[in-house]
Amino acid sequence: MVIQRNQMKTEVKEKMRGGDGSVAFTHLVDCENEKNIRMLAELTLQPGSSVGYHNHESETEYYLILSGSGTVNDDGELKPVKAGDVVITGNGASHGITNTGAAPLVMHAIIVTY
């Protein structure tokens, strides 16, 4: 099945997961009919915006950074990230991400369940 970009829905989430500012959230795949995956999305964080620190139990989230740069709270440790980097968070670990750059931070976010 091919899903064209203009068929996808984008919503703006304010203070996502308790973060700051706003995040444009595009649903790449409606995961209701998919197996072992509950989210496949493209997120755009404006400068200064963030996804708040949160936990992943019985699932793993992958952030694939497409453009921009920021800081990840990687289960309690702050680390810089930039385009091309990947963040893996699962098995009860937590993460959050802040756009600390001057350009939008764009990433794919994928949650695989188990």
Added chain:
Amino acid sequence: MVIQRNQMKTEVKEKMRGGDGSVAFTHLVDCENEKNIRMLAELTLQPGSSVGYHNHESETEYYLILSGSGTVNDDGELKPVKAGDVVITGNGASHGITNTGAAPLVMHAIIVTY
């Protein structure tokens, strides 16, 4: 866990899955230690290059087109794709993709198992 781009391995696959030309294949995540996911990669197809037609049984592959354009064989039906589009292939369906444009076609490819 953060994986920096310069820690990732890229290999060039010739005639991938029986396709034409070459595909640069970057392993974004080493999936050996992950659950319900066996591939998370970035693929770059040069103009004219392709991933040959192949089947996905007991798993679903998602192509997230990042840039460029091409033609997907979507379980027997040829369809155009371009940056921003998504291709979903699972439950025994088949697919292949050819870069029919003048620029490289770059995509994320994710295989979720079940």
